[in-house]
Amino acid sequence: MQITMSLDGYVAGPNPSLEHPLGERGEELHQWAFAARSFREMHGMEGGEPGPDSDIITEAFQNVGAYILGRNMFGGGPGPWDESWRGWWGDDPPYHAPAFILTHHAREPLEMQGGTTFYFVTDGIHAALDRAKNAAGEKDVAIAGGADVVQQYLKAGLIDEMEIHVVPPLLGSGTRLFDNMDGRQAQYDVVRVVSSPAVTHVKYRLRR
Numbered sequence: 001m002q003i004t005m006s007l008d009g010y011v012a013g014p015n016p017s018l019e020h021p022l023g024e025r026g027e028e029l030h031q032w033a034f035a036a037r038s039f040r041e042m043h044g045m046e047g048g049e050p051g052p053d054s055d056i057i058t059e060a061f062q063n064v065g066a067y068i069l070g071r072n073m074f075g076g077g078p079g080p081w082d083e084s085w086r087g088w089w090g091d092d093p094p095y096h097a098p099a100f101i102l103t104h105h106a107r108e109p110l111e112m113q114g115g116t117t118f119y120f121v122t123d124g125i126h127a128a129l130d131r132a133k134n135a136a137g138e139k140d141v142a143i144a145g146g147a148d149v150v151q152q153y154l155k156a157g158l159i160d161e162m163e164i165h166v167v168p169p170l171l172g173s174g175t176r177l178f179d180n181m182d183g184r185q186a187q188y189d190v191v192r193v194v195s196s197p198a199v200t201h202v203k204y205r206l207r208r
Contacts, residue, residue, distance in 0.1 A: 001143040001150055001162040002060050003177065004029045004199075010174040011147045021075055021088065028169045032198040033057060042094045052196050060163070065139025066132040067099040068125075070149035074101045074118065081107045087118065098135040100128045102149055125152050147175045154184050162188065163203045 005011050006029060013023025020026060033039045037048030038057040048054065071078075076085035087093055092113040100119045107120040121128040132141040143153055153159050164177070178185050188204035195201070 001145075001153070001159050002165070003145055003147070003150060003162070004033070004165040004167060005177055006167060006169050006171045006174075008170045008172065009176045009178065010171040011145070011150075011177045012175040013171055014173045016072065018075070018077060021072070023174050025169070025171055026174070028171075029167055032165065032167060032196070035198070043089075044092075052194050052201075053199060056163075056165075056194060056201050060142070061094075063139050064097060064142045065136025066097055067095050067142050067144045068128050068132050068149065068153075069099055069101050069144045070146045071101060071103045073144060073146050073149075074103075080105050081120075083107070086110060086112070092116075098132070099144075100132050100135075102128055125149070125156065125158070129153075129158060147177055150177065151179075151181060154181060157184070157187075157206070159206065161191075161203065161205050163201060166200045166202060167198065 003011050011029070013020070013026035016023040016026070022029065032053050035049050036054040036057050037050050038054040040046065040048035042057075042061070075088050076082055093099070093116045096115040098117050098119060100121050102125065103120050103122060105120070106122050109120070110118040112118070119131065121131065129141065143150055143159060150159075150162075187207050189207050190202060191205045192203040193200065
């Protein structure tokens, strides 16, 4: 699991919408990634900075055979699907692997360019994980967010490793990562810290 968090604990800003999918000021959380060379390469853009942040992004996509995302990560608004909505990323999303979307509304699989196929799972987190594991084979399954999905998997003890990218902005409100967790996050040990001027990457592993 990978997620970016403000210094005061928020992983999304307040009032998310189609105009502001990460909430108001939410894009400030991800400026470190937007500036990294590897991120820009994945999205077909030139330039970007090399260094530890770029290396962390490259590592995050290595050996991943499937992804799990919440409905808001794919987008399109609440309720029944508008079939014309095909995600935030255009015709070639950055996943290049099967991606399982947790939703209450069924939809046929959506095959995109570059090896990404979106599957829409309506029967909960365990079913999504089982399908993702089958698709990934020997590779890893990545929980790509958002906060509600991460919290559900953390509460169920189903996340082996998580990396939190802590950035300096203070959002003041929005969605907190560790709200209503009953202390489950205390079951993880720090195994690595990597810092740059823009962000601190803290990797945790579930204590066995």
